[in-house]
Amino acid sequence: MGDPASPPSVAGKVMAILAAFLPGDVRLTLTEICRRAGLPLSTGHRLVGELVGGGFLERLPDGSYRVGMRLWRIGAQATEPRELRELALPYMEDLYAATRENVQLAVLSDDQALYVERLRGPRSVPIVTRVAAELPLHATGVGKVLLAFGPPELTDRVIAAGLHRHTPHTITDPVRLRAELARIRDSGVAGTDEEMSLGSRSVAVPVRSRGRVVAALSLVTRRHAGDMRLLAPALLTAARALSRDLDAEAGFR
Amino acid sequence: MGDPASPPSVAGKVMAILAAFLPGDVRLTLTEICRRAGLPLSTGHRLVGELVGGGFLERLPDGSYRVGMRLWRIGAQATEPRELRELALPYMEDLYAATRENVQLAVLSDDQALYVERLRGPRSVPIVTRVAAELPLHATGVGKVLLAFGPPELTDRVIAAGLHRHTPHTITDPVRLRAELARIRDSGVAGTDEEMSLGSRSVAVPVRSRGRVVAALSLVTRRHAGDMRLLAPALLTAARALSRDLDAEAGFR
Incomplete structure (x- = not known):
């Protein structure tokens, strides 16, 4: 949001207020909004009031705020996640x-794994991801796939940023991570074993569009x-079908 | 956004720019943004540049703009559609x-039907709705349900606003619409027969939470x-199961 040395513009302040909701705290x-946005209460109060007036935020009876339906509607116009999830949903349903x-x-x-869709059964156990949540690449199955098939600089950056230990099983040794990524490139399948949360295990595969891994x-x-x-075979089957649909859509453009 | 007589604030201008994408034009x-937002090009250029810098909008190689991933992520934090669609998806999958x-x-x-989720098969015919789109209440199956079980003032407002004729089959006579809504309240099922688009037919039922129709x-x-x-029986079965889940969730709050 502009030169960090210059004071934030009003547009920058509006974006900071809205981004305060990004960590996933719904209310x-x-x-709290002003603290996260780095704004004095008076400024925050005025701008939040305007955002409520425009339907971008909603004020709840207890005085707290949440993201409004109008902002949800505008965000839902974003093309990339919408097209991908529209094509992926039927195959995700089959897998489920x-x-x-x-x-x-x-x-x-x-440099994170951004979850664009998730299906879970009415009675399946809660897991740590939500739609639009971001999780670390080195500790999740999807993250390892994106890392293994991403540019080499990506792995360098992720290692340089530090491999945070989420559980005792997280891979935090760069040499071990690089060896794991080579195996994933070889086999086309990634897995985690309680590396993000204890008790959770995963298996993940790449989704390609025109030969490039896009998800x-x-x-x-x-x-x-x-x-x-x-x-893995179930996942690979669904991923290949989705890749064909992505290629067909890309052909129309 | 505020007193229409006073000039719009910067926050109001930012909201107007983002809302320019609401009609569903992805680029x-x-x-075009400035025309829709009612802003001079110079002001629009500066604010759009700031929104691109913050990841709220994206600039495409051809110079056009679309909604950015960051805005999608913030919008996805909206509680109401998220909770409803999370609980509804498994039953929608069953129906599909x-x-x-x-x-x-x-x-x-x-006063419109806002679509929070839609499933369609990889090979099913395209239909007019998208997620986050709004369609008229009097011409859609879901709309008639929401109208029939909504407050009487809602029907009065919709009729006063004028019943737009989308096809030759749209119900545009207030007396006929009121009779149809009474039948829907009676039977618990609504239908449309080419009333929104030619060739499309629908059947719709209410989803209740604590006895109130919420979707x-x-x-x-x-x-x-x-x-x-x-x-209808398939829909009613799924709607009842979803209603039970909504009641159970409400009990936790």
């Missing part, structure tokens, strides 16, 4: 029907203790 | 698997010529 007080496990679709964004598809389970890679 | 030129028809979920918003679920087809109401 924030005015004080066949496995009854959590099914997830993620893309690379800001990763995964199954996450808390139930199975066996070899997760037995789920 | 807009700077000129059972019928292979377009499955839609809508809520009431600004409508529908099937839309271009294939069947028979009695669409034969699809």
Whole structure:
């Protein structure tokens, strides 16, 4: 948002207020919004009031605020996640029907795995991801796929930024991570074993469009203790079908 | 956005620029954005540049603009559509698997039917709705449900605003519409027969939470010529299951 040395513009302040909701806290007080946006209460109060007036934020009866329906509607116009998820949903449904496990679709964004869609059954166990959440590349199945098939500089950047230990099983040694990524490039399948959260395991495969890896598809389970890679053929089948649809759509453009 | 007599504030201008994308045109030129937002090109150019810098908009190689991933991520934090669609998706998948028809979920918003989720098969025919689109209440199946079970003032407002004729089959006579809504309240099922687009037919039912109608679920087809109401039991079954889940969630709050 502009030169960090210059004071933020009003547009910059508006963006900072809206971005305060990004970490996924659905309700924030005015004080919390202003703290996260780095704004004095008086300025924050005036701008938040304007955003409520425009339907971009909603004020709840308890005085806290949440993202409004109008902002949701505008965000939903974003082309990239919409097209990908529209094409992916039927195959994700097939995977869910066949496995009854959590099914997830993620893309690379800001050196993180950005989840664009997730299916979970009414009675499946809660998992850490949400749609539009970002999780680290080195500790998730989809992240490892995006890392393995991304540019080499990406792995360098992720390692330089530090491999945070989310559980005792997270790979935090750069040499071990690089070896794991080479194996994933070889086999076309990634897996995690309690590396992001204890009790959760995943298997993930790349989704290609015109030969380039554009997304990763995964199954996450808390139930199975066996070899997760037995789920890979189901994922690979769905990913190939989705890739064909992506290629067909790209052909129309 | 504020007193129409006073000039719009910067926050108001930012909201007007973002709202320019609401009609569902995914790419807009700077000129088009400024025309829709009612801003001079110089002001628009500066603010659009700031929004691109913050990731709220994206500039494409051809110089046009679209909604950015960051704005999509913030919009996805909106609680109401997220919770409803998370609970509804498994049942919508079941309906899709059972019928292979377009499955839609809508809520009431600004006297329109706002589509919060839609499933369609990879090979099903294109239909007029998109996620986050708004369609008229009197001409759609979900709309008639929301109208029939909404407050009486809602029907008065919709009739006063004028019943636009989308096809020769749209109900534009207030007396006929009121009679149709009474029948829907009676039977718990709404239908349309080419009233929004020629060739499309739908059947829709209410989704309740704690006894109140909070959404409508529908099937839309271009294939069947028979009695669409034969699809109602499938919809009613899914809507009841979803209502139970909504009640259970509400109990936790």
